[in-house]
Amino acid sequence: MSGPALLASLSERLQTLRVAVDEALDHWLPTDTDCPSTLAAAMRYAVFPGGKRLRPVLVLLGCEACGGRQDAAMPGACAVELVHSYSLVHDDLPAMDDDDCRRGRPTCHKTFGEAVAILAGDALLTLAFEILARHCPDPELAASSCAELAAAAGAGGMVGGQVDDLSLGTALNVKGHDLEKLRSVHSRKTGAIFRACLRLGGLAAAATPDAMAALDGYGRSIGLAFQITDDLLDVFGDESKTGKRVGKDSGRGKLTYPGLMGIDECRRLVAELCQDACSQLESLGPRAEPLRQLAGFVMERDR
Numbered sequence: 001m002s003g004p005a006l007l008a009s010l011s012e013r014l015q016t017l018r019v020a021v022d023e024a025l026d027h028w029l030p031t032d033t034d035c036p037s038t039l040a041a042a043m044r045y046a047v048f049p050g051g052k053r054l055r056p057v058l059v060l061l062g063c064e065a066c067g068g069r070q071d072a073a074m075p076g077a078c079a080v081e082l083v084h085s086y087s088l089v090h091d092d093l094p095a096m097d098d099d100d101c102r103r104g105r106p107t108c109h110k111t112f113g114e115a116v117a118i119l120a121g122d123a124l125l126t127l128a129f130e131i132l133a134r135h136c137p138d139p140e141l142a143a144s145s146c147a148e149l150a151a152a153a154g155a156g157g158m159v160g161g162q163v164d165d166l167s168l169g170t171a172l173n174v175k176g177h178d179l180e181k182l183r184s185v186h187s188r189k190t191g192a193i194f195r196a197c198l199r200l201g202g203l204a205a206a207a208t209p210d211a212m213a214a215l216d217g218y219g220r221s222i223g224l225a226f227q228i229t230d231d232l233l234d235v236f237g238d239e240s241k242t243g244k245r246v247g248k249d250s251g252r253g254k255l256t257y258p259g260l261m262g263i264d265e266c267r268r269l270v271a272e273l274c275q276d277a278c279s280q281l282e283s284l285g286p287r288a289e290p291l292r293q294l295a296g297f298v299m300e301r302d303r
Ligand code: GRG
Pocket: 050, 051, 052, 053, 054, 084, 086, 087, 088, 090, 091, 096, 103, 158, 159, 162, 189, 190, 227, 230, 303
């Protein structure tokens, strides 16, 4: 298949997976008969219409790459998207990044007020684990998936990375350690969840330890490539596509990859990481082809 034909078939596939994820999320999110109507509305506002749904797609394709069934991976896919949605709601709050715009419209706290946005985030996080506990096909998978996601989202992962990120400004003074520091912050803040996506997919497929290691290596490289691309989009992105303010991080003097390494080196590193991600999948054979194609999507994304 040629390059454009490959991209067209990948984007069709991604669209089918996104629709399946959205249907499951819609089914599992509360309505106003289950909880206060403002809370249900704020939770749904944070989740729909949604962004790229990259993380749940990684869970589903990770499972497929190891020969697993999509329905076994769907609780993990939805749980990860709910954790991601909560993190965006809380990240946008005045006490954190103080953003007014997300996914092309007012942030959750701008629409529902700060208190409801905080509580909606709390409820999304809690719902993620309820879905894993109730809907994984067996109790062993439920327990291992809960542990995997909690470790990635918690103090040693995303929340810890966010705390480190809040103090990154001062790291500008630590000469010579900036790149190392930045890598360490992002491996927690965004990287841990990317790795967990692949690992949740592997768990749902009862992957062998070797297959799990392959998925983990892919997740590590793709997560970093994603973050560097995010920093590049903060410089060159088109707001009508990214749905958020461009120049936000660089304007605030935040430590970023383009700021530290320059644009060309960032692009070179993203390409190298995506290549590395694909080479990690060799042992998984043709079933991992969609994941290989997705690496190209991460590298060239404009949103
Ligand atoms: C508040 C506990 C807590 C954590 C926040 C992930 C995070 C930590 C903050 C998000 C801020 C941010 C812009 C991070 C950079 C990478 C990232 C997560 C971008 C947003 O993810 P996309 O592009 O979003 O996948 P969509 O909208 O497509 O789902």
